[in-house]
Amino acid sequence: MNTIGLNCLAKKGSLILLLFVSVSIGAQKTVTDTLLEGRMTRYDYEGAANTARTRLRITNLSIHEKLYYTNRLSMAKFRLMHLEESMALAMQALKLSKQATDSALIVNAWKVAAYSYNYTGKLDSALVYSEKIMMYGKRHGDIRATRDAMCSVATILAQNKRFEEALKYYRDVEKLSIKMRDVSYYPSNEYNLGLMYLELEKYDSCVVRLKKAAVLARKRNNLDLLSLVYGVLSDCYMHTNNKTEWKRNRMLSFELSRKIGNMRYLAMDYCAFLDFELRNKNYKEALMYGRKAIEILKKTPYPVLNIRLDSMMYMASKGAGLYADALAYHESFVNRRKAVDSEKEKGMLHEQMVKYNVMEKDHTIELQKAQIAQNRKIVIISIIARALAIIIVIVAIKYSLRTRKFRRELYLKEKAIDAQMKEMQDWVEWKQNKETESETDTSGKESEPLTQEKGTPRSAQISLYNELHELFNTKKLHLNPDLDIEAVIKVLGTNKKYLYHAISENSEDNFRNFINRYRVNDAKEIIEQKIMDKASFNISDIYTQTGFNSSVTFYRAFKSVTGLTPKEYSIEFTKDREEKRIKNIYT
Template sequence: MNTSNKLTLLMTLFALLLASKASAQNNTSRQDSLRIDSIAVNAHKTGLAFYKSGVYYQALDNYLLALSLQKDLNNTGAMFRLYEDICNAYFYINDYLMMKQYASEAVEYAQETNMIMPEAGFSLHVADASKNAKDSLAAETAYAHAYTLFQQIGDTMQMATVFNNKASLYGIDSPKKLASFQAAAHLLEVPPVDKKKQERLYHIYANIGDWYENQGDYQEANRYFQKSIEMAQATGNPRIEIFLYSHLAENYLKRGDLNRAKQLSLQTVALIDKHIGPNHTFDVALKVLGKVYEAEGNYRAAYNSLQKWSAVNDSLQKRNRQTEINKIEQRYKYESYRQDKLNEQNLELERKKASITNLRITLVGLITACILLIIIGTLIYLYSRKLKMKNRELYLQIKNQDFLVSKVEEKELTILASQPDTESSKSAKLYLSLKELMESEQLFKQTDINRKKIATLLGTNEKYLYDAVRENTDCSFNEYINRLRIRYARQLLTSEENLTIDEIAFLSGFGSKVTFYRNFREHYKLSPSEYRRLAIEEIVEKTN
């Protein structure tokens, strides 16, 4: 398998590994999302239970935990529901700055997600919170923004709510207050006037009546009070009537209209006895009735009414005290549980985050390793290619050198044959004799061949033989023998493919494989195996 195939195989294996890791990550991420969503839903449900019980601080703890988890999941619907519940909880504990903070956060998120309805609703929350926090300028701006959005949606009820809530920004005698109430009423009076509009209108009419009463315009006040009563009766909700009659009875008492105050008080008490019973919270009518009886001189009836009012008040106070005690007790018991739960959930989240971080680090490491392998593989491929080209050039140079050497030797033989017998020609002829002997007998293949044996065979002495070799080859006798052996080894490398390198080394006259490798590489700058590979490639190319 060549280098490029190995590189392709490595890259394929790493691609499969990365795909497997990515699939495992997706499955783990999906399971983690489901678990986090389950935790968030349970926290929200627990918060709603606390909220209904009046334990608003515990409710907020659960809401905020659920919100942080839903943010991680980017669950838009659940986030808006939680923002709504958080704003309501902060409203009931009178923390208007925190209510404004979370309402503003919800407005920003609604703008990011391009959802007009939630933006409008939470803009109204921002306005109400700013108003209660005594920030009139911010409230004005938020009310205007909310009204514009509700107008785009076409929600008449909410537009009227904006005007009604905005009215409390102004002083009790301010014309702006009256204008806001009247604008709200005008929006709700447009047919059809359904039950929801009636429930809203009775309250707005009563507010308008209060405004006229504060101005001393009792005729206009009575007109709106009567409209308020009619609208309350139209709702069919006795609690609304009770609340309204109690409020109006107290107003008429302050005004000195004892008959009207008594009438409304009696109506209120009758509705309470009919629909609610003795355990009620509407105690204002009893107080008003007692004051009316006192003004009429009916002290027994006044005493009975005030006694009943006092009993209701005492019951309410006792109940309120017990409610506060229960809240603190619940807070005390739940605090340790909540903290343990939060710590457990935080640890779980940290573990998941750490797992995700480790997975990311692993993926980055794998990608980096893959890139490094690709770079290293590319460098190895380029180096291998360059080395092959260089060896190819060396092989061609060797072939060309062989051709030139053969031509030179032929020319030298011709010249030497024609020269007269002189000292220099004797040396050359001795060299030629040596060459012929080596070609015919191939004595160089003998590992124990030496200069003395060859000199004896040529009928000369060692010194003459050494000088003849030195003068005609510019190398020593041993170097000359090694050249013959290397040249013969080259022939075997090309022609005898079945022979191993070790066998060729010994057949060529080398005493060891190491000596053969060293001499071959020094002479040709190539290893024997590389030379054989190039020679075989050349033969294949010529065959094709």
């Protein structure tokens, strides 16, 4: 196997460390331990393991409590690279999950099983539990479970060198993490994507992603991840032949691995040094680093890293002329590779991929259906809104037309009343002229007084009413804003009773309305004259010329008498005048 191709094989396996940075704490509503979770969050896995182990010694724990602490202990041991203990605890958790009813705890048991199987190279079993988690996430709409299952599948794809497909899964994992706003997952997302870009030889993208991962890991004090990031960055710089950056980042990784006491990471660093010396054909130095890695892996075996190490030790032994050792490493490499790349595993992986693609298509169809339904709803609402708008417009037009018609009728009625009053004034003038021409009866017989009782003849009432009109027409008493009935009866030589009676019997007005009609008539004449003279005018100023005390009183009286406002009256008069002008043109 090509040494460069194997260079990051162990890194792909190290993704398992980052698959699920923490057990889904938020999902565990019934059982949780603040102290334990705090230590896991701070990467104090030794302390977390001690806490979980102490809790498990309590004799009266419920099934759910036992399952919770077993899950967390398995995870802590896994992070400490105590793989045999982690696997044994994962198996215990699976047994306990059969008696449990808390779905969140059961899913977490599947997760720790997937970690252990994936890390130890038993990818067929890892796929089984990844599929369980995936189906659970789909059934219950659990985004976290779906994300974790996808990350597990992506790791298995990467170990099978299906890097493009793994990259697609990791991108989907990143989207779900952003959607969940799970910042704890951001560093590992960047790391996983950077690793896939390295395998696809997209070195610029690899460096960008890994530098982001380093910043985020350092900020969260995640030294385990930071060590991995420096290691992969050094591999990337090796491919670009930047030896300075390769050495700097590799030493950073090596120092961090020693600081945190992670033996597996140290083995990976020794393998990287072996690879470097092998490239430079320094076979003795390469074999020295390789033997150090072998000693570590005897205590903490890691199948993927063992495969890589066998391949490089074969090449180093052959280069050093140790052919017997080279043959032994070659046989070990073949046997280990067969164990990992089983046909059963490949078939299951293909089946899982097909299922995920079907799920993705179903989800797309559901989104399309929802979008169609939403669009249909929008169309219906739009149609209803337009229909309502049309109805409102129609009603508004009808109302406007009806209002215009009503105003027109009021205007014509008002002009008819004006005509009647004009006829009456003409009749009064004619009568006065007639009386002046006739001879006056001078026999000393006095005329009938105006102040008569209610039973006074009708002619006396009409005479008093006509005198009132004549007085207002000639003297313009209504132009006095302070005019009252006392001033009127004094001029007429009558009293209130007879004057009120004469007005009520000969019109539908009272004394105040009688005065207002004269004032309104004068206002109408001013408006009409201004329009005919094409002169500008302010209707609010007219009240001062017609005997009103205020514009409010003027508008109220004008509306009461004519049924129109001054502005409406001016509009109708202008329209009437224009119609007559057009009519005269055509006649």
